[in-house]
Amino acid sequence: MEELTLRDYFSIVHRRKWLVIFTTIIFILAGVVINSFNSEQIYKTYTSLIVNETKNNNDLDNNQKYLDQKFMNTYSEIVKSKLVINEVKKNLNLDSSIKKLSESINVDVVSDTDVIKIEVVGNDPEQIARIANEISKVSMKHIKKMSDSKDITVIDKAQVPDLKTNLESDIKDIIIHGIIGLLVGSSIVFLLEHLDKRIKSPKDLEKKFNIPVIGVIQKVEENFMMDKNLNSFAAENYRNLMINIDAIQSRNGIKSVLITSFNPNEGNSLISTNIASTIARTKGKVLLIDGNLKKPKIHTYFKLKNDYGLSNVLNENIDYREVIYEDKSEKNLHVLTSGLPIFNSAELLSSRNMKDLLEEISKEYDTIIIDSPSVGGVTDSVALSTNVDGTILVCSAGETDIDDIKKGKELLDKVNANILGIILDKVIIKNDNYYKYYYNNYSYYNDRKEEKELV
Structure with missing residues (x-):
């Protein structure tokens, strides 16, 4: 498990x-629906009693005050006692059991008071009001029997x-449902993330395959040409990629x-x-081979014949010189098309x-870029990788499966291909997403041996 x-x-x-x-919204709505089916409305009322010392208590010491607080706790227990509740039940002729009646009653000694x-x-x-008043009446009777020195009155x-007092409870239930929905939604997201084997970030590639990501290319239209969009963000991507390739x-x-x-x-x-096109603009003579x-x-892309x-x-x-085209917009860029399709291409x-x-072309050109079919489609790329100095792999963000990369890398490793790095293509770069952060912070070729950063 990766950290x-x-x-x-x-x-x-x-x-x-x-x-x-x-x-989260679904769970909140479910909470609202569940609460709406709960037709029983809950009401609340209360009564207060005050216990006074009948004798002069100006001279009470700390110990006496402690005893008084102890007595207050005792009195509160008397109020909740089965003796009192049972008598209230009989006096009001209630059908509820003693246990149920006891659960509906809460007694509290107000802090630092009597x-x-x-x-x-x-x-x-109406019934709970009668119950509350009857409890205070019966409780006073029993408390007075217990201590003659105390005077207890209803305040x-x-x-x-x-x-209705269930509104607060409903809000709490809805909040709880919302929190549960948030947790469930997040859990589903992480489950999908675990099951989703598509490459989503440069970090995925570097962690899983230990291959440097030498370029992050923004998703563009199919016929995007660098020389016609020099001020675009994608053009900046390519310039950055050029620096990394030049370093390699x-x-x-x-x-x-x-x-x-x-x-x-x-x-x-x-x-x-x-x-x-980018390399030819600043880094010498380039031949592009299909x-x-x-x-x-x-x-x-160049609107050329391919006979x-x-x-x-x-x-x-x-002679290759007879079929090479010189790009009209960039004199340092030459193109060798594929020619007519053949069956024994590999x-x-x-x-x-x-x-x-x-070997012959290398004497004339500073850089040779060769486009080829996908590794997983035909054997042409694997075959061609044995005759070039290095291979750069392209994968699409949110599309390429990790297993496909693994299989492709294994095929190239079997013929000892020199894999230089990976370009992550079709990236949707926004101001607030991960790729923007990556591009701003990692747009350089990182030589793992020298740990040298190019700017």
Whole structure:
């Protein structure tokens, strides 16, 4: 079980806050309905007695005062005694049992006074008033028999109550139902969190797979192009990612980088395009290669023809320079499309021809970005990973399953692929959510060996 911080707990609840709110409201409404079916109305009344010392008590010492307080407690017990209650029951000809009658009576000695307060509750306001007054009458008789030195009188006669006293109880019940609803809602949220195996934050990736998250990309439209949206927040994401990739390259002497994903439609083709465009703008000459020989996309972003490309270079020994396109908006960015689809793509991508091609291209270009199909879809990415310097994986926030990442990583590990890091894509970044916090605080490549932060 991974240790969760207070921020983690808050983030988990915040992601499903509407479920917690809905559950709490349901429980509150249930409490209201339950109370509404309780037709029995509860009333309350009381009477007060005061016990006075008949003799002059100016000279009473502390011990005498202690004894007086002890007597007051004794008198209150007499009021609640079966002797008194039974006599009240007979005098008023009540049908209630002694036990039930006793439960409706509460006797209290008012602190630091000689006053005894007798409180009676019930659903018949006139009857409880009679009971309270009869209790005070019978109690005075028995207390006077017990001590001749005491004078006891009624200071407040019980009145027939005209207000229902169960409102306070109803409010308490509703509050309790609300608290229960809040706890149940939170429990459901944490249960769903435990059962939900989708990646939700960069921390999930780093904890579970010990792979650095080198980029957090905001969710954008499918045809988002970095060079046309330079002032957007997503563009800033890509610039930050470029810094991290540049740090990886400079430390490890890497030129060719494979961009792949764990599942289809996770946006790795768009990310490959924008990474190449961003690097080409400031970091030298870049070649973007479409290594998806079955379902290519790169040519669509640049509105290029795809009659000739990588497949032709590998199959027909065509000079790659003849089929490379130069981007019109960025002179340092060149594009090698996939060419016509072929069936033996995995064999070509892992072939000696591919390895030789990358070695030759590396002499001319500072960075080579290669887009490829998902690891889980076909074997092309795994095959191609054996011929590149490093591989960057793309996964989608709230979509990619942890098990898919595990399986994809295992496939790459089997061929000793050099996994450089993970990009978390399709992130919804708001001012108050976890990703905003992550982007502001962890937008750098953290080399785990050197613990060096890039800004």
